[in-house]
Amino acid sequence: MQISSEMRELGRRAARELAPVFEKIDEVALENTERVLDAFRKERISEAMLSDSTGYGYGDVGRDATDLIAAKVFGGEAGFMRPAIICGTHALTIGLFGLLRPGDTLLSVTGAPYDTLGEVIGTAGTPGNGSLADFGVKYREVPLRDGTVDMAAVKDAVAGCGATLKVVFIQRSKGYLNRKTLTVDEIGEIARAVKGWAPHGVYVVVDNCYGEFTETREPAAVGADLIIGSMIKNPGGGMADAGGYIVGNSRAVELCGYRLCSPGIGTEAGASLGQNRNFLRGLFLAPHVVAEALKTAHFASYVFDALGYKVSPSAFERRSDIIQTVSLGTPEGLVGFCRGIQYASPVDSFVSPEPWAMPGYEDEVVMAAGAFVGGSSIELSADGPLRAPYTAFLQGGLTFESGMLGILSAAEYCGKAK
Numbered sequence: 492m493q494i495s496s497e498m499r500e501l502g503r504r505a506a507r508e509l510a511p512v513f514e515k516i517d518e519v520a521l522e523n524t525e526r527v528l529d530a531f532r533k534e535r536i537s538e539a540m541l542s543d544s545t546g547y548g549y550g551d552v553g554r555d556a557t558d559l560i561a562a563k564v565f566g567g568e569a570g571f572m573r574p575a576i577i578c579g580t581h582a583l584t585i586g587l588f589g590l591l592r593p594g595d596t597l598l599s600v601t602g603a604p605y606d607t608l609g610e611v612i613g614t615a616g617t618p619g620n621g622s623l624a625d626f627g628v629k630y631r632e633v634p635l636r637d638g639t640v641d642m643a644a645v646k647d648a649v650a651g652c653g654a655t656l657k658v659v660f661i662q663r664s665k666g667y668l669n670r671k672t673l674t675v676d677e678i679g680e681i682a683r684a685v686k687g688w689a690p691h692g693v694y695v696v697v698d699n700c701y702g703e704f705t706e707t708r709e710p711a712a713v714g715a716d717l718i719i720g721s722m723i724k725n726p727g728g729g730m731a732d733a734g735g736y737i738v739g740n741s742r743a744v745e746l747c748g749y750r751l752c753s754p755g756i757g758t759e760a761g762a763s764l765g766q767n768r769n770f771l772r773g774l775f776l777a778p779h780v781v782a783e784a785l786k787t788a789h790f791a792s793y794v795f796d797a798l799g800y801k802v803s804p805s806a807f808e809r810r811s812d813i814i815q816t817v818s819l820g821t822p823e824g825l826v827g828f829c830r831g832i833q834y835a836s837p838v839d840s841f842v843s844p845e846p847w848a849m850p851g852y853e854d855e856v857v858m859a860a861g862a863f864v865g866g867s868s869i870e871l872s873a874d875g876p877l878r879a880p881y882t883a884f885l886q887g888g889l890t891f892e893s894g895m896l897g898i899l900s901a902a903e904y905c906g907k908a909k
């Protein structure tokens with residue numbers, strides 16, 4: 492690889508100085524691995540459960556076991572994990588349509604949700620496409636204040652919604668916003684507070700994307716009624732070919748099952764299409780793989796900070812998701828960063844990323860993704876819009892070794908900040 496000896500030396504220094512941080516990450520991975528193994532033992536995972544079903548998928552013991560494991564590992568009463576869910580947005584759509592009825596109100600307390608949810612809620616897109624708004628579901632949001640949840644405003648909003656309030660929505664990860672990621676404890680506090688303020692009862696729903704296994708508990712264990720995410724991010728451990736999951740309290744998960752399939756059938760059918768083995772193996776690997784991705788993020792933060800770029804979070808800051816941002820300052824810097832990541836990828840390393848006008852985005856976007864699974868972002872990947880301050884959003888890394896090489900390669904392409 493074309494990485495200078497200077498850059499390799501910076502990499503060695505980063506790994507040395509980050510050793511205490513890595514030790515903490517390893518402790519979390521160990522505890523999470525034990526939780527996964529305990530769940531596997533309690534559900535008596537057997538070789539027969541790794542096999543496959545087709546058609547209706549009746550009697551698919553592996554699928555049923557995977558659902559139970561998902562619930563146990565994430566601290567919910569029930570759950571499901573299915574390859575028929577094509578992405579995180581799809582899983583979140585199932586969750587919201589599963590719970591909300593005409594006349595109900597959805598309240599987001601972390602400002603505007605992830606971009607793709609605008610058309611689901613009906614704040615973006617074409618009326619008549621079947622958004623929640625089309626079905627008479629009302630929507631309110633409480634903007635973040637100084638990058639964090641504005642609890643006083645949330646209290647007022649809960650009171651303002653009155654008995655129509657059905658779902659309080661929390662996005663754990665900063666996603667592509669410039670804010671802090673919420674910790675599991677913080678989500679627990681918000682859940683407790685809103686439940687206290689809404690005497691008629693509400694469902695607390697958490698967009699858990701990119702947060703799984705970065706801490707030793709998930710939000711379902713501290714009061715969230717549903718947590719929702721993608722299997723080609725953290726919980727798939729790089730093994731899942733596709734899929735999403737929903738975990739939470741029994742009634743909420745049952746309602747989502749009716750929306751996933753149909754009322755009556757719910758989660759009792761559905762062919763696993765060869766993913767039982769991948770899901771179970773992925774969950775087994777996920778605590779370790781997420782640790783590798785976290786180390787890669789810390790490493791990137793250290794290296795690019797040392798080169799004079801603005802990074803977030805900082806190298807020694809504790810994390811609750813796997814996303815790292817690096818602001819490159821120029822279009823050439825951002826494109827170079829993505830080219831460096833792509834060059835060090837196992838798949839499509841010979842491709843040179845170019846900015847393009849992606850549908851739904853205001854500015855051109857450049858992406859690096861040399862992954863075994865299309866669009867998987869637990870694998871080392873980076874992207875960013877071509878607009879000041881030219882920030883790259885970086886995440887993933889199935890192994891810390893490949894993550895390090897990817898970051899050093901990107902550093903080589905970018906050089907010192909001007």
Ligand SMILES: *Cc1c(COP(=O)(O)O)cnc(C)c1O
Pocket residue numbers: 578579580581605607662664665666698700701721
């Ligand atoms: C990735 C992500 C989603 C879902 O995105 P998909 O591309 O549909 O899987 C939703 N919310 C957040 C915060 C995310 O990071």
